[in-house]
Amino acid sequence: MINVILVDDQKIVREGIKMILSLDDEIKVVNEAENGKELVEFLKTNEYPDVILMDVRMPIMDGVQATKIVKENFKNIKVIILTTFNEDEYIFDGIKNGADGYILKDAGSEEIIKAIKTAYSGNILLNPEVATKIVRAYTAISSGKQTSSLLNEEKKKLEILTKRELEVAKLVAQGKSNKEICLELFITEGTVKNYLTKIFEKLELASRTELALLINQTNI
Incomplete structure (x- = not known):
């Protein structure tokens, strides 16, 4: 229950x-x-x-x-x-x-x-519609503050991820659950969890919501 x-x-x-x-x-x-x-x-x-x-x-x-x-x-x-x-x-x-x-x-x-x-x-x-609205709201709030240099800094953070970690991160940003990610990438759910742990550690993030925001914000 x-x-x-x-x-x-x-x-x-x-x-x-x-x-x-x-x-x-x-x-x-x-x-x-x-x-x-x-x-x-x-x-x-x-x-x-x-x-x-x-x-x-x-x-x-x-x-x-x-x-x-x-x-x-x-x-x-x-x-x-x-x-x-x-x-x-x-x-x-x-x-x-x-x-x-x-x-x-x-x-x-x-x-x-x-x-x-x-x-x-x-x-x-994280429903894709919700993710999109979060990004739009962020853009509105940070208008005039988000310079190209800051955006480049955000993109640079993602360069420390491996190719597979970036694939997992992008799927999280699309609102996919761990189960959906493992089916799409043909890996186990435990492997997905391990990738997410590494991603959060590397990017110093605490939640899937923060990760989705970062990915959508940089438009990679």
């Missing part, structure tokens, strides 16, 4: 997601919270969930700050950000704070369930 906590200040949103998740007998919503502070207090005194679905814009403590606290203290908990992508200022802070991925609030039931199961297995599902 995959235990999930929903964190959103809008009750109607929580109820809608709960209804969706109740359709799957492998997922159980163990608690809800209206803001990040409420979530953090719950985690101090209760059993940890496997996955947290976290809204970003909330009163008292927003999802970005809450994600930072969760990732610093409960590294095994997967955090999936719920976003409308009208919240650009939160998106990249969320990535830096260790968010494992993003789901659009209007995503279909199958996509939400699949994302939770994929995150639980350690392979966050």
